[in-house]
Amino acid sequence: MKLTILHIEDDQEIGSWVSKFLTDCGNEVIWITSGQEAMKHMERADLVILDIMLPGLDGYTIGQRLKQKYPNTPIMMLSARTSMEDKLQGLTFADDYMTKPYHPDELAARIQVLVRRLGIVSPEIIQVMHLRIDQKANRILNTISKTDIVLTGKQFHIFMYLLDHLNQILTKKQIYEAVWGDPYIEGDKTLMVHIRLLREKIELDTSKPQIIETIRGIGYRLRS
DSSP: OEEEEEOOOOOHHHHHHOOOOOOOOEEEEESSGGGGGGHHHHHTOOEEEESSOSSOOOOOHHOOOOOOOOTEEEEEEEOOOOHHHHHHHHHTOEEEEEEEEEHHHHHHHHHHHHHHHHTTTOOOOEEEOOOEEEETTTEEETTTTTTTTTOHHHHHHHHHHHHHTTTTTTHHHHHHHHHHSOHHHHHOOOHHHHHHHHHHHOOOOOSSSEEEEEETTTTTEEEE
């Protein structure tokens, strides 16, 4: 699902690549370099990513003020501070605390965990490139041909599992065990065959898939 994320980070390099990564994941990112302007963006924000070391008011003070006024908006602390005291202080108001350095896929995964745990409602209609997915009606529409895409049961389950983890890299083991409910055996081609058949129905060019991306040696990712 697309989120509006308020990112408060004064380091230009970190702020730039985190904002680009989250934008590439299909989110809208409001990046500011201090907490002075944070309050005016909170009405739009679905989630806040907050650094501790900021000019002026530190992240702890800003986070406490934001949480006091907007208690239902999740806050994730990102900090180079790794001591237990810092983490405990941050978690008195924040919903998660992540230490630098970190892998961007872990950041995306933790955001999704917060979204699910805190009950941020995902929209019933999701647009993925030329696909319009109506989650309530279990309908996938090709907006170019204006036709419904009909999937088999397994194809649908694979697609929806990838959609639930949009822009995240998932291993073959994760996908197989979530869809089939059986232990994954290394080298099994079942999932690969189903992905190929699924691509034939949803991709514009199966020789150059844009929606379901193969992550060589790992698994797959559904791109927005």
